[in-house]
């Protein structure tokens with residue numbers, strides 16, 4: 342789908358509602374409260390009435406579209422722009438393109454990221470594990486050797502960067518999360534949670550916290566001191582993902598507070614994992630968006646939205 346066909350197919354609120362109803366319920370709507378199928382359409386309204394529990398509901402209830410004052414065609418346009426921007430797209434660019442306020446774009450983008458979260462992944466096969474650092478203050482220019490060694494320190498120790506850990510199937514799917522302390526215990530917990538250890542071979546570098554993996558899974562260590570490995574004996578897939586993530590964040594978002602970082606990780610992981618979807622990429626994300634997302638409940642900002650947006654839009658961390 343291109344922007345032109347999006348406008349033709351889903352250019353009005355009514356068309357969007359019909360599209361959502363079809364995706365969520367197929368031919369026959371069911372009550373979002375009690376799942377009963379005896380429901381009646383309210384006249385001149387998008388609401389349905391349940392004859393069982395007597396409550397009214399709409400297709401947007403319990404989804405990322407609930408409570409949004411943004412018209413659906415514009416919401417859909419934002420979704421379209423987001424899923425097609427491989428390296429990310431800033432809320433201000435979206436605001437300019439779609440013709441909405443910055444805050445409106447910012448909130449819509451975060452809701453869409455909620456639809457991109459996938460914590461259910463279990464990876465298998467040949468799997469790479471690695472960590473990276475996002476954010477942190479920019480260091481001053483190198484003036485002496487001590488600074489130089491700090492800059493080249495791979496683990497980013499002693500900086501204010503946020504450690505994230507990624508696990509990826511070679512030519513497959515990725516899962517990323519923030520892990521504050523890169524201890525053996527925390528990394529092992531993530532391995533057991535995210536990887537089918539009976540059916541996988543795990544590749545890591547020689548960071549000491551991965552040593553414990555030897556007891557839990559077939560584990561191949563790639564020694565950086567002996568070059569970066571050959572053939573399948575590399576962690577090139579995850580390194581590739583880190584470069585997309587870092588360049589994307591740097592290019593489109595510049596500064597991301599730690600609080601909201603998980604949303605951006607979800608966005609880049611989702612795009613990576615769905616990179617082969619073409620025609621049905623739009624249907625897929627809308628399908629996700631229609632699912633009950635507990636994430637949204639956790640996300641709903643407390644306090645004045647304007648205040649939160651202003652706080653976040655001020656650079657907290659320069660990214661490197």
Ligand SMILES: [Zn+2]
Pocket residue numbers: 372373374375376377391392393394395396
């Ligand atoms: Zn009902």
